[in-house]
């Protein structure tokens with residue numbers, strides 16, 4: 004039996020361009036379109052896109068569509084002899100999806116169907132009552148969903164009353180992902196983030212107090228060569244005040260669709276190298292005095308293994324940086340290129356002869372045998388975003 008013969012191929016729904024790495028297997032429900040701010044210099048995701056709120060009924064229709072697709076996958080599983088186990092049929096759809104809506108639902112089902120992520124950039128901007136209605140409808144439609152998460156802006160969180168955030172939490176909003184990016188005001192201003200360190204703290208604290216789990220994102224390298232120290236120490240200071248459940252870092256990667264690209268071309272912003280960014284990360288971690296889980300799961304990070312629970316794992320995390328920095332220069336160069344080529348995942352991969360061979364061939368091809376060219380690294384990193 005082929006899934007393509009089934010009428011479900013006609014179903015589709017709105018899907019946004021991104022979700023956090025930790026939501027790769029979540030059901031994606033687009034509650035707003037694009038970003039209501041859309042001015043950050045380091046962000047290209049929604050540039051050129053007009054923001055709009057979606058009517059609740061339109062969102063509910065997408066949730067109903069997801070249910071029809073999910074039911075169809077279940078039905079096919081029974082017909083194919085897999086019974087209640089939808090994994091095989093869901094896997095078939097993921098490998099050969101008739102459209103993105105089906106792929107989204109199938110991937111979510113493949114992973115067990117336990118979580119949902121509300122897109123796009125700032126779902127908190129919806130009227131609280133409407134967002135509550137959407138979350139309740141989602142949970143009624145899919146009682147198996149245990150975790151509902153979304154992106155939000157600190158500024159918007161700071162404008163919500165604590166009672167509103169509590170209402171959202173009680174309706175089922177389990178986690179908010181907020182782009183803190185930096186805690187250093189001159190840098191926030193330069194990047195046109197539209198929020199101050201003080202607002203980050205107010206918004207972040209309010210989310211934490213409401214009971215919603217909070218994940219704050221910081222961008223390594225955002226201060227460039229000029230503001231890296233202040234960026235590291237002030238970001239740590241703000242994070243300490245907020246004490247979110249999770250701190251996630253990602254590393255600045257730039258493409259020509261970002262306003263920051265022109266700043267570099269004009270000589271107003273000088274990028275830091277991987278090695279300098281690791282120094283910045285060291286400073287950030289050293290200054291963290293909170294109880295968060297520190298996560299480096301973004302592919303742009305050089306050392307994704309820098310992870311742990313603060314404060315107890317701080318030394319372990321810093322030891323990862325030590326390990327890299329104590330390597331001979333040619334080993335560091337080999338690792339950097341191997342990471343940016345997507346061949347190495349961890350430092351220990353340097354001992355994997357097969358991967359090493361592939362990296363060495365690639366380095367030779369790129370003409371980087373003697374010295375790493377930072378431009379090559381930057382252009383490889385562009386492929387990650």
Ligand code: SF4
Nearest residue numbers: 038041042043046124
């Ligand atoms: S970083 Fe977030 S707030 Fe800034 S433009 Fe991008 S999506 Fe919007």
